[in-house]
Amino acid sequence: MPTVLVANRGEIAIRVLRAAKELEWSTVAVFTEKDTSHTAFADEAVKLDNVSQYMDAKSMVEVARRTHSTHIHPGYGFLSESTELALACQEAGITFIGPTVDTLRVASDKMKSRQLAISLGVKVAPGDRIRSPEDVIQLGESVGYPIMIKALDGGGGRGIRIVEGSGEVEDAFKRCLGESPSKQLFAEKALTGPGWKHIEVQIIGDGKDVVHLWERECSVQRRFQKIMEIAPSSLSRESISPLIDSALRMARSLRYKSLGTFEFLFNTRTSDLIFLEINPRLQVEHTVTGEILHTPNGYYSRKLTTPFLEEIMSIDILRAQLLLSLPETSLHSLSLSTVAIHRGCAIQLRLTAEDSSRSFTLSPGRILAKDLSWPSGPGIRVDTWLTHSAEWIVGTDFDSVLGKLIIHGLTFDEATQKAKRALRELRVGAVVKTNVDVLLGVLNHDDWRAGRIDTLWLERNLNDVLRLGSPGQKDSSPSQSLSPADMESAATSGGLGSQSTVSLRPGTVFNLTFSPQTSASSATHSLPAETKHTLTLSSVALNTFPDRLSGTIQGTILPVPFSFDLIQSTSVSLSSSEYEFGDQNNPSHVVSPITGKIVDLHPAFADVQSKTTGKAGGDDGQKIGLGRVKKGETLAVLSVMKMESIITTPRDGVIERFGNGVRIGVIIGEGMLVAVVSGELKSRL
Structure with missing residues (x-):
């Protein structure tokens, strides 16, 4: 019986481990300090020395040898597109669950993929490999700005910058270089804005035959990171047909084996089709193409003229990928030699630990199980790493995805309605901020319902999206829109939507004393004398202490009453003796x-x-x-x-x-x- 080492972490590790368990394979997980939630799903777990080992092919193969693993599944991210890992597995007699080494050499290199597309008559944007900022400037002068700089091995929005003119090139070049493990870049004419949609075609092959599993639309993005995906796309079948043909032509040329995604830009105004890249691995958004429900074959469309698919193929894509790693398995044996059409619509929502009001900056912190509540019910599935623990730490080492909400409905409108309901049920706590407001705002927007989303749509419409996704909107969660009286009642009883055990009632009086700490390092500084103040908690607006406490205070610190908002900001452990806080009121x-x-x-x-x-x-x-x-x-x-x-x-x-x-x-x-x-x-x- 095979033994698979999952060279990844988080929700995708859990997803792979579960699929392997269903096949009765033995499983091995790898983990780092304080990031162990996925290990509960494995038969054996091996601790890594540091986070960087997730990117070290030799380390992963060595762990596989020690645990007598016959297979390695890389998940996505990390080493999932690594020719080095696939080659090291081949030399060690271990099966790499993914494309062959020869396929990876082309598919994981954006320039080689472009060359393959050109040789097969598939159009690409003008571009070339770059080695200096001067190369970018020369390209910009030749084809015109904006220009997109990309890391050859980038992904997930990393290693990508758009420059509008020569003055922006040097800094963008440095940032892309810093985010590229291989330190190799290329640049191409940026095709963004109204009309341009991001469409990707899911294919699966056994090394001889290749079939497609239709397409996904991933145009809701920020910083070129996808946050929402839908299958099928909003395009007509007539528009989709050439994308699928192009993907199959390239995949067959590669004699593709395993899963792969071929990404394109499609202009709804001009019908221009541009190849972007190949993702020779399992995709984050694979969930909307396969897996939950099987419904009868049929057709559905917004206008009853275009076939819609089911969530959409009634195929466990990951199970199929695992089985295709066995020599006796073929597409025919998996009943995948022909493509079926089902009806329905699927939406994936990526829940991230990011502060949408602050340019989507990471919101690190501690999430407690008692504060976490996931949505459920018909047509709703949750993939997350927030499991099997009483608390979890969101830090800076890994990406910000907390989980994925996968929604299925028989129609686009039904799926959208279910998605809204799911977001209203979701609770994460007050410390870690999430992008729920963005997800809900997109679903509430007229452009979402009309299919008018393009790759820069979210950036242009962010203010409207945040307004439509705010708690005060009609479609928002009612528990976040309480009256002042209800809020005060909730606050005094221990918190609003919280399990706070600290009761703080308006009128409570506190005596506060400030005393300077003396130490060797502060002996040369002039320290203030001890001061004492009396404070009255005039009102409590929100009490989820220690996560958050807000309201109004009056006392002897300031001559007038003032509002306060005390928020536990971060989980990062910092020694106060080593660092110092900045005075945000001091312009210097x-x-x-x-x-x-x-x-x-x-x-x-x-x-x-x-x-x-x-x-x-x-x-x-x-x-x-x-x-x-x-x-x-x-x-x-x-x-x-x-x-x-x-x-x-x-x-x-x-x-x-x-x-x-x-x-x-x-x-x-x-x-x-x-x-x-x-x-x-x-x-x-």
Whole structure:
């Protein structure tokens, strides 16, 4: 009986482990510290030394050898498109569950995939491999801006930037390079905006025959990351036919084996069809193509003229992929040698730990099982890693996906209605913010119902989407739209939609004392004397303490009553002696807006290291002027979920110092001081 090592984590590891269990295969999971929820589904679990081993083919093959695994399934992300892993498995006599090495050499390389498309008469956007910013500028002058820079091995929105002119090229080039494991980039004419839809064709092959499982539409995106997918697409069958033909032509040329997705752009105004890339692996959005219900063959459309499919193929795609890794299995033996059409509509909603009101920045924190409630009922499925534990930590090492809601309905309208209901039932708690408002706002928008979504639609319409997805809207969750009296009642009884055990009633009086802490490091500083204040909790608006507490307070701190909102911001463990908070009311303080790992710092940081004992941000370094900077210069680059975010200087001035503990390689928390940039040099030279 086969033994499969799942070289992944989270919800996709759980999905693979479950499918293997159903086939009565033995299973092995790998995990890292404090990320173990998926291991409960495996027969055996092996701890990795660090997160980077998920990207180390040799480490995974070594684990497979130690556990006597016959197969390795890479899931998606990580090593799922790695020719190195497939080759290492081949040399070790282990079956790689995915395409062959020869297929991966083409399909996992965006330039080779483009060349294959061109050779078969499939149109691509003008572009070429690039090795410097000058190459991008030359391409822009040749074909016109905007230009899209891409990592050859990027994915999930990583390693992609659009530049509108030559002045944006250098920084975008650096960011894409930083997000590319192979440090290889290419650039092409950016085809985005009204009319352009992102359509992908699911194929499956056994090395001899290839069939398609129809298409998915993935046009609801932000930063080129998909957040909602639907199957089938909103396009007519006449429009879809050439996409499917192109995908099959390429797949057959590769003698494709296993699962694969061929991605295209389609312009609804001009009918232009552009090949994007091949994803030679299981896709995140595979759920809307196969799996839950089987309904009779039939046709359905919004206008009763176009065939609609079921959720859509009544095929367990992952089970089929596992079986195709066995030598005796073929498409014919799986009853997949012909393509059936079913009726229905499927929608996948990606629930992410992101703050939509702050440019979708990661919202790290702790999620407690007592605060978590998933939707259920007919036509609703949830794939998530938030399972088998009392609490979970959302950190910066992995992507922000908490789970996927997969909705099935016999019609597009029915699926949309079920999706709205599912989002209203969802509860995650108050600490970790999610993109529920965006998902609900899209579903409530007229353009969603009319099929007018394009790849930049969400960016253009974000304000409307957030408004339509806000708690005050008609379609929002009623439990988030209580009257002030209801809110006060809920707050005093322990919280609104919470299990808080702290009862805080309006009128409660507190005595607050501030006492300075003395230590060796603070002995040279002038410290304030002890102060005492009396505070009255005038009203409580929301009480989910310790996650969140808001209301109004009056007392001796300020001369007038004031509103407050106390939010537990992050789960990242930071020593207060090593870091310092920035004063967000001080214009010279540059404060980190997110939690992330520092991967690059302004060149002036080298001056700190050379002028001090080597400890960046030390006491001496804090008092050294480090040179003039212009508004918009990069002070620090933070890596969050393998994507890079830039912290820039807010104005022209002088870098007075960097914050305590700031150095390359450390994780800095939201609200921490990155640097002090003043208008003029405050010297002690």
